[in-house]
Amino acid sequence: MTRYIINRVFWLIIVLLVVSFITFSLMHLVPGGPWDKEKTLAPQVVDALNKKYGLDKPFYAQFGDFIWGILHGDLGVSYSFQDRSVTSIILQGLPKTATLGVIAFILAILIGIPFGMAAALKQNSIVDYLSVIFSTIFASIPGFVLGILLIIIFSVELHWLPTGGWGSIQQIIMPAFALATLPAAFIARITRASTLEVLRQDYVRTAQAMGIKQRTILVRHILRNALIPVVTMAGPELAFLISGSFIIENLFSIPGIGRMFVNGVFARDYGLIMGSVIFYGFVIAGLNLVVDILYAVIDPRIRYD
Amino acid sequence: MTIAAESVRPHHTLWGDAWIRLRRNKLAVTGGVLILLIALIAIIYPFFSKYDFASQDLNAILQSPSSEHLLGTDELGRDVLTRLIYGARTSLMVGIFTQLIVLAIGLPLGAFSGATGGRTDNFIMRFVDVIYAFPDLLLIILLRSILGGSIYMIFLAIGLVNWVGVARLVRGQILSLKQRDFVTAARVLGGSGGYITTRHLLPNSLGPVIVTVTFNIPRAIFTEAALSYIGIGVQPPTPSWGAMIRDGYNVIFAAPHLVLFPAIAIGIIMLSFTFLGDGLRDALDPRLRR
Helix, strand or coil, X not given: CHHHHHHHHHHHHHHHHHHHHHHHHHHHHCCCXXXXXXXXXXXXXXXXXXXXXXXXXXXXXXXXXXXXHHHCCCCCECCCCCCCEHHHHHHHHHHHHHHHHHHHHHHHHHHHHHHHHHHHHCCCCHHHHHHHHHHXXXXXXXXXXXXXXXXXXXXXXXXXXXXXXXCCHHHHHHHHHHHHHHHHHHHHHHHHHHHHHHHCCHHHHHHHHCCCCHHHHHHHHHHHHHCHHHHHHHHHHHHHHHHCCHHXXXXXXXXXXXXXXXHHHHCCCHHHHHHHHHHHHHHHHHHHHHHHHHHHHHCXXXXXX | CHHHHHHHCCCCCHHHHHHHHHHHCHHHHHHHHHHHHHHHHHHHHHHHCCCCCCCCCCCCCXXXXXXXXXXXXXXXXXXXXXXXXXXXXXXXHHHHHHHHHHHHXXXXXXXXXXXXXXXXXXXXXXXXXXXXXXXXXXXXXXXXXXXXXXXXXXXXXXHHHHHHHHHHHHHHHHHHHCCCHXXXXXXXXXXXXXXHHHHHHHHHCHHHHHHHHHHHHHHHHHHHHHHXXXXXXXXXXXXXXXXXXXXXXXXXXXXXXXXXXXXXXHHHHHHHHHHHHHHHHHHHCHHHCC
C-alpha cells in the first residue's frame, strides 16, 4: 500500500511538471506580451517591468523560477490585477467554487443513489423505467442548458429566485441543481448497474436463505458492496464539479475561480491563466489520488501491490 | 457443403447485423432521424428563406413568435429561426470537423502505439494520460487563447484536445486483438506488421471507434456553444447557438424566447446524438450477436 502511494505521488509530480511545462511553453508562444495595452509604454518602462518580473531571463530560468514559486505556494503574478498574486485571486474565488461544488456533489449523491437503488430493487417496474429515462436525459443535457431553463421558469416567469449573484441561499439553489444533474444521472446509472450485480451474488442469496431481515441485508450486504463503484466515480465527479463549473459560474454571475479564469482569458492575463491551469491540475490529480486510496480502504479485496 | 450451410442460416455480416439491431431500437432511430432532419434543413433552408442571418430590421426588434417570424426576432430585428438554422450549420460543422481531426491524430497514433508496444508505447501513453487527466474545456480555452478566434482554429483547439480518447481506445483494442488467433495466423502466413495493422487490427477495432466518435460529436458541439457563450468562440456575425444565448441573456426578462430556443436546440441535438450513440453501442457489441 505504502509503495503504491509513493509510486502514485511520484507519477503525480511528473504529470504536474509536464503540465506546467506545456502550459508555460504555450504561454511563451503567444504573440504579444503582458504589457501590450492600449497605451504603449516607453521602452525603458517595459525593460524595467521585465526586469522586475524576471522576464528578461532566458526561458529555462523563467521556468525554474516559476516551479520554485509553485513549491512555495506562489502561482505567479497576475498581469491585469495590479498588486495581486494569482494565489490571492484563487484563494478569493476558491471558497465560492468549493461551496457550490460540494453542495452540488451532496445533491447529486442524495438524488442519484436512492433513485439508482430503487430502480435496481424494483427492476422493470415503472420506478425503474422512469429512473432510466431521466438519467439518460440528464446525462446528455448539459447543466448550462438546464440552468437556462431554470432561470426562465423560476426567475423570469415565476419571479421566485434571483437570476444570479452570490451570498444568499436562494442564489445557490439553481446553480447547485444545474451543476448536480449530470453527476446525479451518472451516479444513478452506476448505482443501478452495481446493485443489480450485487443482488445476483451468492452471499446475498445465502443471507436471504439464513432468514436475515430484508432491511439488514439491504444495508449490510447490498448497499456496502453496491456503493464501491460509486465511490470510484466520486473523484472524477468532484473534479468535474470544481473544474466544470465555470460555465455555470458565468451563467449565474458567481465570483468563483472559474469566472476569474474566464476573465483572465479575456484580459489576456497569462499569469492568471497559467496559475489557474496549474491549480486545477493539482486539485484534480490530488482528488483522484485520494479516491484511489479510499477505494482500497473500502474494499479490502483490492490490493495495489 | 457451403450450399447446405447457407440454406440453414442466411449469411450475416457484423455490419448487416448491427444495422438490423439499430433499426429495431426506437430511441436510436429517433435520434438518427432528428440528426438527418436537422442536417437537411441546415443545408437546404438558405435556398428558400426570405431572411438571412445577418440582415437587421430595426422596425421589428424583440418580437414574439408570429406568422411573419416563426420564432420571433432578436434585439437587432434579425429572424430567430433563420439564425437558429445557420447556428445548426455551425454546430454540425464543429461536430464533423473536430472529429475528423480527432480521427486523423488518434487513430494512427493509437494504432502505432498499440502495434509497436514496448517503450514507444509507454512514452506515447504517458503523454496521452497527462492530457486525458485534464479537464477538456480548460485546455481548449488555453489553446483557443493561443490559436486565435477563427472558426477553423476552434475546430483545431477542440480536436487537439479530444484525440486522446480515441488514441487510448484504439490502442486498447489493438492490444487485445493482437492476442487473437486470426492475427497469429496472419503473422504465421508471413504478413508484415503494417499489413496486419491496417488489414486486421484497425478494421476490427472500428466499431467502438464509431461509437466513441458518435458520443464525441455532441461534446464538441457543446464545447463550441460554451466557448461562444463566454465570448471566446466563433466571432460575430457567424451565428452560433452559444452566442445567441449570450446576446439574448441581456434581454431575458423582455424576450425569454431568445435564450429559450437556442438552449432547446442544444438540448435536442445532444440528446439525439446520445440516443444514436447508445443504439450504435448496443448494435455493434458482438456479444449480443445472434
